[in-house]
């Protein structure tokens with residue numbers, strides 16, 4: 001890569017978001033693995049509880065008219081229903097909401113949350129392979145980790161291209177970054193909560 005290309009990459013919003021979330025991502029990755037989600041279906045079900053809680057908190061953002069004007073296929077990208085179906089497959093009760101969900105963020109901040117939710121579909125490519133070892137698949141128990149319609153890489157690239165093409169004020173740049181960091185913090189809280197709760201049968 002030439003020096004000019006390197007500078008251009010670093011100035012891309014998505015690259016900056018990648019950079020500032022590198023550490024929280026590594027910590028979350030380690031935390032997920034510390035709970036051994038692929039050891040038993042019961043452990044995996046707790047991971048799905050966290051995923052469901054996170055996704056269900058983002059439903060209003062995935063269906064927000066102002067955001068859909070920017071990302072037209074946003075509603076189809078939402079995985080709350082898939083995660084809920086996984087809970088049913090795993091005979092796990094739908095968890096009650098956890099206080100502290102994101103509430104009415106501005107456009108840029110909301111896009112920071114969605115960046116993290118969409119990005120998590122990349123890691124999901126690895127996770128679903130492990131879930132197969134538990135007898136699960138993208139049609140049973142691990143639906144929310146499945147390949148999105150149109151392809152995983154394509155979905156991510158088109159989202160990032162849109163995000164990188166938006167004109168943001170300095171305040172909005174700060175807000176999108178805050179949204180991304182908040183999203184990682186929130187997932188961490190929900191993951192801890194999910195594993196702290198005794199498994200319940202549906």
Ligand code: HEM
Nearest residue numbers: 018025028029032115116117119120122123124126127187
């Ligand atoms: C709630 C948010 C997220 C969670 C829970 C999450 C979880 C994980 C986990 C557990 C892995 C490890 C998979 C394995 O090694 O078996 C992983 C890998 C990965 N994640 Fe995430 N992730 C999240 C957000 C993101 C975001 C925002 C991005 C991109 C911007 C991303 C990109 C990746 C990529 C490319 C990998 C593959 C290997 C690597 O580079 O570490 N993830 N993720």
